[in-house]
Amino acid sequence: MKMLNRRDFLHVAGYGGFALATFNPFTAISKTSGHVIIVGGGFGGATCAKYLNRFDPNLVITLIEAGEKYTTCPFSNAVLGGMRDLKSITHGYAAQMKRGIHVVHARVTQVDATAKKVMLDNGKQLNYDRLVMSPGIDFKWDKVEGMNAKDAEIIPHAWHGGNQTTLLRNQIKAMNDGDVFIIAPPGNPFRCPPGPYERVSLIAHYLKQHKPKSKILILDAKDKFSKQPLFMQGWQKLYPGMIEWVSSSKGGRIDFIDVKNRTIHTEVGDKHKGTVINLIPPQKAGAIVHTSGLTNNDGWCPVNQRTFESLVHSGIHVIGDASVAGKMPKSGFAANSQGKVCAAAIVSALHDVAMPEPSYVNTCYSLVSPDYGISVAAVYRYSKEEGIYKVKESGGVSPKEANAEFRKKEARYAVGWYDSITSDAFG
Amino acid sequence: MPYSISTAFALTLLISSSAIHAASISQGAMLSNSCSACHGTDGKSPGAIPSINGKSARFINQALTEFRSGNRTSTVMGRHAKGYSDKEIKLIADYFASLK
Numbered sequence: 001m002k003m004l005n006r007r008d009f010l011h012v013a014g015y016g017g018f019a020l021a022t023f024n025p026f027t028a029i030s031k032t033s034g035h036v037i038i039v040g041g042g043f044g045g046a047t048c049a050k051y052l053n054r055f056d057p058n059l060v061i062t063l064i065e066a067g068e069k070y071t072t073c074p075f076s077n078a079v080l081g082g083m084r085d086l087k088s089i090t091h092g093y094a095a096q097m098k099r100g101i102h103v104v105h106a107r108v109t110q111v112d113a114t115a116k117k118v119m120l121d122n123g124k125q126l127n128y129d130r131l132v133m134s135p136g137i138d139f140k141w142d143k144v145e146g147m148n149a150k151d152a153e154i155i156p157h158a159w160h161g162g163n164q165t166t167l168l169r170n171q172i173k174a175m176n177d178g179d180v181f182i183i184a185p186p187g188n189p190f191r192c193p194p195g196p197y198e199r200v201s202l203i204a205h206y207l208k209q210h211k212p213k214s215k216i217l218i219l220d221a222k223d224k225f226s227k228q229p230l231f232m233q234g235w236q237k238l239y240p241g242m243i244e245w246v247s248s249s250k251g252g253r254i255d256f257i258d259v260k261n262r263t264i265h266t267e268v269g270d271k272h273k274g275t276v277i278n279l280i281p282p283q284k285a286g287a288i289v290h291t292s293g294l295t296n297n298d299g300w301c302p303v304n305q306r307t308f309e310s311l312v313h314s315g316i317h318v319i320g321d322a323s324v325a326g327k328m329p330k331s332g333f334a335a336n337s338q339g340k341v342c343a344a345a346i347v348s349a350l351h352d353v354a355m356p357e358p359s360y361v362n363t364c365y366s367l368v369s370p371d372y373g374i375s376v377a378a379v380y381r382y383s384k385e386e387g388i389y390k391v392k393e394s395g396g397v398s399p400k401e402a403n404a405e406f407r408k409k410e411a412r413y414a415v416g417w418y419d420s421i422t423s424d425a426f427g
Numbered sequence: 428m429p430y431s432i433s434t435a436f437a438l439t440l441l442i443s444s445s446a447i448h449a450a451s452i453s454q455g456a457m458l459s460n461s462c463s464a465c466h467g468t469d470g471k472s473p474g475a476i477p478s479i480n481g482k483s484a485r486f487i488n489q490a491l492t493e494f495r496s497g498n499r500t501s502t503v504m505g506r507h508a509k510g511y512s513d514k515e516i517k518l519i520a521d522y523f524a525s526l527k
Contacts, residue, residue: 050468051460055452336464337461337464340457340460340461341457344452344457347452348452355452356452356453356454356457357454358457359457359458359515360461361462361464361507361510363465363507375502375503377503377507378506378510379461379507379509379510379511391509391510393510394506394507394509394510394511395506395507395510396506398502398503409502410502410503412475413465413475413476413502415474416465416472416474416475416476417464417465417474417476418474419472419475419476420463420464420465420466420467420472420473420474420476421464421465423467423473424463424464424467427468427473
């Protein structure tokens with residue numbers, strides 16, 4: 001008697017145009033097709049969990065996330081600018097649980113890649129067939145002279161959404177007219193390349209209305225930044241005279257920070273005192289992938305960019321900001337895109353079939369004001385030689401010569417994007 | 428006996444399941460899933476970006492082809508559409524048309 005094995009089933013299913021059906025035929029053979037654990041419930045992890053379930057409803061999926069709610073970094077700049085409240089950018093996991101995904105609110109303390117199990121801070125251990133790590137970022141505090149993690153209560157980075165966002169918002173609200181806001185963006189690579197400059201824009205939008213004599217000083221660790229000509233054009237138009245950008249080579253590099261006096265000392269010897277200082281430290285992958293030995297010397301995780309399987313430990317995938325993903329930027333959008341490709345790779349591997357050729361996308365909208373949006377976009381593919389590369393003809397930034405109507409449309413689409421991607425990940 | 432009863436049973440399930448609707452890992456799904464970040468899961472947008480779920484294959488095919496050539500004005504879609512071949516546009520169009 002010849003039983004169809006899993007591979008045969010997938011092929012039979014594939015011929016019908018439905019490689020894996022919602023009501024899966026594997027049910028007839030085995031109850032589950034494996035256990036996948038996902039660590040981290042941000043854009044990468046939440047999306048990956050949802051799409052694993054869509055691709056194979058017979059998978060047992062466990063999503064481990066310390067927080068019961070997740071506050072996004074995207075649109076946290078709108079909170080800082082007074083356009084939104086924190087609740088509107090905070091999402092839960094009810095939809096994930098409803099579709100049968102096990103959501104565990106705990107921290108992973110250790111990963112045993114050989115025994116294929118994770119240890120949790122609640123004392124439990126969980127075995128997996130595949131593990132997905134989507135831990136986001138952590139900070140290289142050792143690279144910031146004069147400041148440690150605890151000082152972020154005084155000098156907030158606000159590069160994680162949540163309490164840090166509120167802290168910085170309250171400091172900005174407490175500024176007097178004429179005060180100085182200093183922001184210090186890190187060098188590459190870091191989470192959300194246009195993020196610091198959108199932040200500058202929306203804080204300028206707030207200051208223009210409430211404290212119009214105030215100034216914003218950008219002390220940058222870089223000589224150029226994402227969508228720079230578009231941002232600068234917008235600043236000139238909307239906030240003339242308010243924003244000063246000091247590039248790395250023109251005195252922007254920080255020597256050390258005097259937290260007590262809220263003063264930044266630069267490498268060229270200048271002192272800049274700010275009523276509010278927003279220092280965004282240099283970054284590395286989230287702590288758990290370091291303790292799991294998945295990182296390279298730069299602090300990020302090298303992966304097979306087709307499947308996101310770690311180049312260090314097989315059976316473990318790393319997605320989102322923590323991964324080295326070729327030409328893709330570190331963004332919530334990229335993490336969402338990678339979560340889907342990774343889900344397809346895992347389900348294909350568990351059923352021993354070839355995965356379709358991956359296709360990845362990124363779009364980063366930035367608001368220069370509530371009615372003035374700009375974007376950068378690209379489509380990406382994979383090749384063995386190049387890893388993830390940008391499709392040559394695709395993508396680019398919004399046109400420099402666009403009219404007000406175009407900018408307004410992109411601002412509207414920025415909000416539409418937020419609604420869509422958060423429902424795609426958390427809904 | 429080449430096919431067991433369980434095989435026949437499974438195939439019956441398969442046929443009925445395809446009628447329900449399937450989220451499959453076809454090449455079309457792989458390409459189309461990346462649209463969902465802006466257009467919503469399965470192309471059902473909850474906000475300001477147009478829904479594309481269940482639009483006819485002809486409509487999507489034509490829209491993407493025109494975005495790509497610049498014959499149809501857009502903010503960002505022209506920049507996206509340039510990343511796809513005729514064949515890939517057809518796969519995307521067929522995928523979203525198959526979702527209801």
